[in-house]
Amino acid sequence: MKIKIRLTGIYAQYLGWTKAEMALADGASLSDLLAILGEQAGQQGEKFFEKQTGFPALDIITVVNGAASPGTTVLHEGDVVTLMPPAVGGCPTATN
DSSP states (O other): OEEEEEEOHHHHHHHTOSEEEEEOOTTOBHHHHHHHHHHHTGGGHHHHOBTTTTBOSSOOEEEETTEEOOTTOBOOTTOEEEEEOOOOOOOOOOOO
């Protein structure tokens, strides 16, 4: 099956691209995709995906077809997967 991948922020820097199509085996999960991308990222992949545990090493926001999705999500033909870092910063609140 073919899926579309969109990378933002640091993940685009790790892999050197922002948009791609990828062929995956039928029944592949979002975690399977992360493992493949971690391999492609080489040494940067250690930051992208923790091989020893199989879980993302960084807080990755994973979105499939516009909806936040866990790593167990099974992907399907034509899905659009977006990976982005969490938003940080903001305004501190005053405490009384």
